[in-house]
Amino acid sequence: MREGLPPALIEALRADPFARSLGVALEEVREGYARASLVLAPHHRNFHGLVHGGVVFALADCAFAAASNARGERAVAISATVHFLRLAAPGVLRAECVEESCGRRLGAYRVEVRDSEGALVATMQGLVYRQGEPVVPDSA
Numbered sequence: 001m002r003e004g005l006p007p008a009l010i011e012a013l014r015a016d017p018f019a020r021s022l023g024v025a026l027e028e029v030r031e032g033y034a035r036a037s038l039v040l041a042p043h044h045r046n047f048h049g050l051v052h053g054g055v056v057f058a059l060a061d062c063a064f065a066a067a068s069n070a071r072g073e074r075a076v077a078i079s080a081t082v083h084f085l086r087l088a089a090p091g092v093l094r095a096e097c098v099e100e101s102c103g104r105r106l107g108a109y110r111v112e113v114r115d116s117e118g119a120l121v122a123t124m125q126g127l128v129y130r131q132g133e134p135v136v137p138d139s140a
Contacts, residue, residue, distance in 0.1 A: 002059060004030065005029065005030065005031075005070060005072075005122055006020060006072070006136075008136045008137075009018040009044075009069075009070070009072055009076060009136055010029065010136055012069075012135055012136045013026060013029055013034075013065075013066045013070065014024055014026050014123070016065065016069065017064075017067055017070075018058070018063065019036070019058075021098060022038060022044075022055070022058055022059070022062075023038055023040050023041065023115055024036050024037070024055065024058075024059055025037050025038070026062070026066055027082065027094075028040075029066045029067065029070050029071060031070050031071050031099075032065045032066075032067055032070065032099030032119060033067050033070070033096075033097065033098055033099065034066035034067035034096075034097045035094060035095070035096045035098065036062050036063040036065050036066065036094070037059075037092055037094045037095075038055070038059050038092065038093045039091075039092050040055075040088065040090060040091060040092065040093060041095050046059070047055045049069075050060075050087055050088075051087070051088040051093070053082075053084055055086065055093075056057070056080045056082070056093065056113055056121060056122050057073070057080075058080060058126040059093055059095045059113060060080075060095045060113050060122060061077070061080060061093035061110040061124070061126075062082070062095065063080070063096065063097035063127075064077065064080065064097050064109050064111050064124065065077070065112055066097070067098070067099060067109055068097075068099070068126070068128040069096040069135050070083070070103075071133060072134055072135055072136075073122075073130050073131070073132065073133070073135065074130070074132075074134065074135050075107060075128035075129065075131070076128060076129055076131060076133040077126055077127070077128055078127050078128065078129045079125075079126065079127040080121055080125070080126040080127075081124065081125050081126075082123070082124040083122060083123050083124070084122050085120055085123065086119060086120070086121055087113040087117050088113075088115045088121045089117045089119065089122075090116070091114055091115065091116030091117075091125060092116050093113055093114070093116075093121065094113070095111055096111065096112050096113050096114075097109050097110070097111040097112045097126075098110055098111075102125045104130070105129060105132075106127060106128065106129060106130070106131050107127070107128045107130060108125070108126070109125070109126045109128070110123065110124070110125055110126075111123065111124040111125075112128065136139050
């Protein structure tokens with residue numbers, strides 16, 4: 001985790017209950033950027049035996065949430081569009097989220113999800129609304 005963000009904010013981002021329940025690890029976060037990973041397990045597969053699209057989307061969304069909230073101001077998604085480009089290879093998925101635009105109230109983000117082989121599995125575009133309150137006290 002990169003230095004510079006308040007420890008309480010980093011802890012709040014790392015403690016996301018849904019992300020933790022999936023096994024998502026927040027590897028790096030800074031203002032407008034996050035990288036998260038997920039070690040794929042049998043329960044991440046659908047009835048075809050393939051990685052479930054919801055798992056790919058959830059990983060992308062976890063990186064999106066961390067990047068958009070890393071400024072310390074509460075940001076909530078108002079739009080997210082995912083494009084599945086290929087099947088994920090077994091192993092680890094990584095999602096990297098980059099801020100494309102940061103306005104007073106709206107922020108736009110792009111997420112790329114790659115598999116263990118480095119192949120691009122999915123992309124996601126997301127838009128957040130900044131609510132004007134801190135994620136945790138004294139983090140904004």
